[in-house]
Amino acid sequence: MSAIIMITQFFFTLVIGMYFFTKLRAERTDSRTMEENSKKEAEHLNSMRRISLSEPLTEAARPRKVNEIIGQEDGIRAIKAALCGPNPQHILIYGPPGVGKTAAARLALECAKKSDGTPFRRDAKFIETDATIMRYDERCIADPLIGSVHDPIYQGAGAYGSAGVPQPKEGAVSKAHGGVLFIDEIGELPPCQINKLLKVLEDRKVMFESAYYSESNKNIPTYIHDVFKNGIPADFRLIGATTKKPEDIPEAVRSRCVEVYFNPLSKESILKIIDGARERLNIALDDGAANLIAGYAKNGRDAVKILQTAKNIVFLDGRERITADDAAWTLNACRYTNGMYFGGDEKIIDISVIKPKEQK
Ligand SMILES: Nc1ncnc2c1ncn2[C@@H]1O[C@H](COP(=O)(O)OP(=O)(O)OP(=O)(O)O)[C@@H](O)[C@H]1O
Ligand SMILES: [Mg+2]
Structure with missing residues (x-):
């Protein structure tokens, strides 16, 4: 009888041992494969980075100073009046294609930084986005303009995912905090994004919501509690450029911006x-x-x-x-x-x- 028990015990010990041994080996193989893959991908990425074509001449020809923008004296003066000095305002630049709107917007912040009483710090950022590629998701899983929350359900088995922690991700409006957010082709922004943007302009911060957030969840790090309670700062000045007519831009946006007009060029x-x-x-x-x-x-x-x-x-x-x-x-x-x-x-x-x- 005891022999049968011993054989059974030995058999189960063997099976359990085999199980853990196979699992351990599989895990080791997985981590080795991941390591090898990651090394290969990193090498591929580095070899791609070593290749670069010459700078396109159109880039090299770009105006580097505000006074190199030709034929838009009134427009440039209006931009300076709006952005320079102690109380910078939001700006909308209208004008036909290829007349210097983007070139002027890119130079405006540097110009403002040099003006007396400017609130822009020397390291204030200029964040450039293009409304035509501002993809967003109606379920707010990804929103590169406003920001979004990565809910655990979408994070899968990652550290935050398994701990059930929702993770706020800042968007362009927060990256531009303290500086200028330039939205090229702003007339192409979907109405829903425009409404969200208006709210941010009003509040100067982005508030987040998530069904996974709970104040009493001890797994959630302090900074994430802070974000859900107080939002992420987004205090910036907006510069929008568009080839559309003023009447095609929502009144709510227009009324918050100084409107600047660039001319067709002679x-x-x-x-x-x-x-x-x-x-x-x-x-x-x-x-x-x-x-x-x-x-x-x-x-x-x-x-x-x-x-x-x-x-x-x-x-x-x-x-x-x-x-x-x-x-x-x-x-x-x-x-x-x-x-x-x-x-x-x-x-x-x-x-x-x-x-x-x-x-x-
Ligand atoms: N007024 C200008 N003064 C100097 N260079 C200009 C001017 N307008 C256009 N350019 C030249 O053309 C290039 C493209 O201009 P830019 O991108 O500013 O046009 P845009 O008005 O933003 O056009 P789009 O509406 O198509 O975006 C600039 O990099 C510059 O080389
Ligand atoms: Mg442009």
């Missing part, structure tokens, strides 16, 4: 933009070429783009200087001239036959 302004870009990009350019490009470019961005293409054409030919001929060829090839110029093999160019676009 040929003279585009000529100055070409000249500025030529200097920043160190391009040798004939006056005739600049004149032709300014005559056909629809806006500042267009002018810089044509200049860049002409520069590449000249580079491929092993030359240095962009001539009127090169500009005409580029305009023709990119269909700016409606096929009116046919340089062909002879490279005949008669600028007078190319009718410049009508000036606004």
